[in-house]
Amino acid sequence: MDGRYGDSTRSVKAAGSEAIPGSPVSPPPVPASTYHLSPDETEPLDSYGRSSNPTWRQLESALAELEGAAKALTFGSGMAAITSVLRVLAKPGTKLVVPADGYYQVRRYAAEYLAPQGVTVVEAATPDICAASSDADVVLAETPANPGLDVVDLHRLAMTCRGRGATLVVDNTTATPLGQQPLSLGADLVVASATKALSGHSDLVAGYVAGSHEELMSAVERDRLLAGPVLGAFEAWLVLRSLGSAGLRFERQCHNAQSLAVMLRAHPAVRSVRYPGLPDDPSHSIATLQMRRFGGLVAVELKDAAAVHALVERSALIIASTSFGGIHTSVDRRARWGDPVSDGFARISLGIEDTDDLIADFEQALG
Ligand SMILES: Cc1ncc(COP(=O)(O)O)c(C=O)c1O
Numbered sequence: 001m002d003g004r005y006g007d008s009t010r011s012v013k014a015a016g017s018e019a020i021p022g023s024p025v026s027p028p029p030v031p032a033s034t035y036h037l038s039p040d041e042t043e044p045l046d047s048y049g050r051s052s053n054p055t056w057r058q059l060e061s062a063l064a065e066l067e068g069a070a071k072a073l074t075f076g077s078g079m080a081a082i083t084s085v086l087r088v089l090a091k092p093g094t095k096l097v098v099p100a101d102g103y104y105q106v107r108r109y110a111a112e113y114l115a116p117q118g119v120t121v122v123e124a125a126t127p128d129i130c131a132a133s134s135d136a137d138v139v140l141a142e143t144p145a146n147p148g149l150d151v152v153d154l155h156r157l158a159m160t161c162r163g164r165g166a167t168l169v170v171d172n173t174t175a176t177p178l179g180q181q182p183l184s185l186g187a188d189l190v191v192a193s194a195t196k197a198l199s200g201h202s203d204l205v206a207g208y209v210a211g212s213h214e215e216l217m218s219a220v221e222r223d224r225l226l227a228g229p230v231l232g233a234f235e236a237w238l239v240l241r242s243l244g245s246a247g248l249r250f251e252r253q254c255h256n257a258q259s260l261a262v263m264l265r266a267h268p269a270v271r272s273v274r275y276p277g278l279p280d281d282p283s284h285s286i287a288t289l290q291m292r293r294f295g296g297l298v299a300v301e302l303k304d305a306a307a308v309h310a311l312v313e314r315s316a317l318i319i320a321s322t323s324f325g326g327i328h329t330s331v332d333r334r335a336r337w338g339d340p341v342s343d344g345f346a347r348i349s350l351g352i353e354d355t356d357d358l359i360a361d362f363e364q365a366l367g
Pocket residue numbers: 077078079080103142146171173174192193194195205206207323
C-alpha cells in the first residue's frame with residue numbers, strides 16, 4: 001500500500017472490499033466446513049474448512065497489507081500462531097531464544113513442550129536479547145515486551161541473526177502493525193495476537209503469522225493444516241470489521257497512554273513508570289527510530305498489591321481485566337499471573353475514553 005497513507009487510511013483500505021458493483025461494501029462472513037467439489041476433480045479454491053476459507057483470505061490479505069508482508073495466515077489465537085511457528089522452526093538440537101520478560105505462556109510452551117524434545121531454550125531479558133542471540137538458531141523477540149515495555153533494536157537484532165543464519169520471529173502484538181513493521185526492519189516472520197488492539201473490542205480470540213519467505217510461510221500453513229488451530233469464520237469476520245477502525249482507536253489509545261504516562265511520572269504515589277514515549281524512558285531513543293507510535297500500554301509500579309486494588313476500587317472508569325488493547329481502560333496486576341515483577345506492578349491498557357476524563361479519574365483514584 002502507498003507509504004504516504006496514514007494509519008486510519010491504511011486500516012480502512014485494508015479492511016475494505018473490491019469495488020464490484022452490486023457486492024456488499026462490508027463483505028459478510030462465509031461460515032463453511034464443506035464446499036461443492038467439481039465432478040471432474042479439478043481442485044476448487046476452497047474444499048474444506050480446515051484448509052481455507054474466503055473470510056480468512058480477506059482478513060489475511062488485510063493483515064499482510066498492514067504488516068508489509070507477502071502473505072499472512074490467521075490462527076485461532078495468538079498462542080496458536082506462535083506455537084505453530086515454533087513447531088516449524090525449533091527442532092531437536094536447535095537453540096531457541098525467548099524473552100524472559102515477554103508473554104509468559106510462550107516461555108511455558110518452550111519449557112514444557114520444546115525443551116523435552118531436545119530444543120535448547122534460552123530465556124533472555126529484552127535488553128540482552130542481541131547478546132544472547134549470537135549463537136542461536138531461532139530468536140523470538142517481543143517489542144515492546146509485555147509487560148515491562150522494554151524495546152529491542154530490531155535492525156541490530158536482525159543483523160545478528162542474519163550473520164549467523166538464525167531465523168528472527170517478532171511478536172508484534174503490543175505495537176500492532178500500525179505502531180511498527182518488524183519485517184521492514186529485518187525480521188523473518190511476524191507473529192501476533194489479534195485478540196488485542198487490532199480487533200480491540202474484547203470479544204474474540206485470534207492470531208496471525210505474517211512473512212514474505214515463501215518456504216517458511218508454506219511450512220507454517222502446512223502446520224496449520226495438520227495441527228488444525230484454525231480461526232472460526234465469524235471471528236475472522238469480526239477482526240476484519242474491527243480493522244477498519246483500528247487506526248482511529250489506536251491513535252486515541254496511544255495518545256491516552258502518553259498523557260497518562262506523563263501524569264503518573266509526576267505523581268507521588270507512583271514509584272516508577274515505563275512508557276517508550278516518555279523522553280527519558282530507557283527505550284525511548286530506539287523506540288523513536290523504529291516505531292510509528294509508542295503503543296497503548298503503560299507499566300507502572302505502585303507501593304504494593306493493595307495500592308493497585310485501591311486504584312481500581314476508587315476509579316469510576318478503570319476495569320480490572322487481563323488482556324489489553326480493548327476500548328476500555330483496564331489494569332492488570334501482573335504478579336498474580338507469575339510475571340517476574342513486583343507486587344505493586346500493574347500493566348495499564350489505555351482505552352478510547354476521552355483523555356481528560358481518564359487523567360482526572362486516575363488522579364482521584366490514586367488519591
Ligand atoms: C505479547 C503477546 N503475545 C501473544 C499473546 C497470546 O495471544 P492470545 O491470547 O490471542 O493467544 C499475548 C496474550 O496476552 C501477548 O500478550
